[in-house]
């Protein structure tokens with residue numbers, strides 16, 4: 481009996497019935513023979529990633545699915561972005577997600593993404609901040625990410641992650657003042673620090689040569705920094721230590737790579753895996769098959785289904801489900817030797833264009849699995865399966881038990 485597990489997570493896959501497609505969900509309206517094969521040869525159910533009625537963020541949902549109680553281990557989002565782009569964060573580092581943005585003279589946000597600036601311009605501006613923005617008593621580091629995004633790391637004593645964002649989250653609103661979220665001296669000091677960084681960044685970016693050039697070319701200037709997602713990094717017990725499994729992650733989006741690194745998984749970079757609509761799903765599944773040679777637990781993530789949900793585009797969601805299904809064809813014969821779990825980190829219904837608390841379908845196939853009568857991987861059908869309704873935190877114990885890695889409780 482092999483102890484190898486493939487955990488496939490399609491982001492935001494769950495949905496609600498849509499009138500235009502006969503009150504079916506995108507999953508119910510898709511042609512998806514591979515997913516249905518896993519359901520037919522496995523045990524099915526539905527899963528509340530965090531708990532019934534809780535709308536999960538992707539990061540806490542993934543922590544739960546990996547067996548880490550999010551209420552204990554989730555300390556803000558910034559650290560996942562930092563780990564996701566490969567920054568060597570140290571214990572005690574305070575990390576933030578940052579955006580290069582365009583503001584007017586009154587610090588009103590014109591474009592939160594500075595026209596989705598990226599490439600060399602973005603890299604040069606983050607490097608400029610990294611070199612020129614200095615505040616006595618703390619070490620500041622700036623790192624470019626994808627497009628307009630980046631990461632800020634503050635290293636020093638007496639800091640807190642309980643501070644608010646400066647990002648107004650919409651254009652046409654002013655940059656917000658960062659505020660402490662509790663009464664501690666640390667939060668107050670951190671908020672003052674963030675506000676100073678916000679002003680200094682505006683001063684430095686406004687004078688940047690890159691922005692002068694962008695202005696002359698009629699492009700939006702990236703003259704401000706929006707700071708959000710404060711997060712503390714503390715090392716936590718690794719998957720390998722907790723479960724005795726060597727684990728890896730195959731994902732495109734930095735957040736998912738970051739959560740995986742946080743729990744101690746190796747990240748396998750796959751060419752063409754971008755975490756976007758255009759991501760190369762087949763290259764990822766191919767990498768998953770190769771990873772079976774050296775890893776026991778392979779976490780395979782597809783982001784695009786969530787993007788379609790957030791765009792409210794159910795036709796696109798159906799098309800993506802079918803494309804992912806087509807790629808998964810390469811692993812379905814593995815159910816004879818390996819355990820394959822197929823699920824989602826939350827629902828992103830096209831009707832509301834954001835995450836909902838609707839439970840997600842789950843199917844687990846593999847040798848020794850008590851196969852039930854369910855033959856389709858869909859929200860409503862799976863709810864009648866042998867797994868019943870579980871929580872995200874139940875998933876790892878169930879998988880570990882199927883591969884006989886659990887210990888007896890009591891005598």
Ligand code: ZN
Pocket residue numbers: 491492537538786825826
């Ligand atoms: Zn998600």
